[in-house]
Amino acid sequence: MRILLAFLISLLIGCSNPKKDNEVTVKTDLENYDEWVWSGMLYFRDKNYEKSLSSFQEAFKIKSDENVSDYFYASAAALHTDKDAIAKDFIITAIQKTNASENYFDSFDGFDPFRDKTLFSEIKADYSTYQADFFDQLKYPEIYEEIDLLVEKDQKVRTDGSSGQEMRRVDSLNIKRLIEINKEYGWFDKQWLLLWHHRGIHREDNYVWNYFRPLINKKIEKGELRKSYWARFDDEYSMLRGNGLQVYGTYWNNYDQFPIENISQVDSVRHTVGLPPLAYMDKVYGAILPENYEGKLPQVMYK
DSSP: OOOBTBOOOOSSOOOSSOOOTTOOOOOOHHHHHHHHHHHHHHHHHTTOHHHHHHHHHHHHHHOSSSOHHHHHHHHHHHHHTTOHHHHHHHHHHHHHHHOOOHHHHHHOGGGGGGTTSHHHHHHHHTHHHHHHHHHHTOSOHHHHHHHHHHHHHHHHHHHSOOOHHHHHHHHHHHHHHHHHHHHHHOOOGGGHHHHHTTGGGTTSSSHHHHHHHHHHHHHHHTTSSOGGGGHHHHHHHHHHHSSSOBSSOOOGGGTTTSOBTTTTTHHHHHHHTTOOOHHHHHHHHOOOOOTTOOOOOOGGGOO
16 A cells, blocks of 8 residues: 555756746646545545545546555445445456555455455455456566565664664665666656655755656656655655754644644645645544644535
């Protein structure tokens, strides 16, 4: 799973040619996809499962391999409306398109009221087959699996009591190999965690970010990555090395220690990088809102 929320932005991309007043801004597929998903999640929390399902279906017409959680919530909405065949198809597609982990399938609480339905045992019985379908459609399955191994090494040294020196050694080896992989095979979304562990130097002049920064910014510019990619990087930089404040409010549980820099404008700032308002995060995910936040959920988010 995706961690979701992922949740990030490039402050380095600017607009060199100011738009004319009558110029229409064309949304990227990711932006359109996100808007339909936001609508689906809002309707889901309102228990309007018919409209939730419809919103998710519109999102999947735009991108069919984006996020396992979106498929699982869409499936839960279908189950609430007695559309079991659609629900089953969504779950299978999530496995085949996003490599949804079996553990997440077993633990997703949106499925809990329905686990006695036969579709769950049927999917469980064929889970490995659906996962094989995912790997069969990969262009470089061996590289996908190698990145998994790099992530495993990354996590091992952070959980087995290894020294800081050993952690830095593994991080260095991992990132050097990751650069080689990107140069030869292209970008892999799942490499985000490996890059995140070099976040402390992401604004500096170094071989890691001198390679990845322009690559990421170019992909943002082309609409292949979300404009929010850098938001959490920049929030942490501001919190720990700047003024101690958050710009985008991506650290939901740290508002007391690291307040938001401009609380009255935070939703507008988030909007510029494609993030939903904090009121949405509260309604959908139960995020604790910061003190003095007065933002309201825009009704236009319901589609």
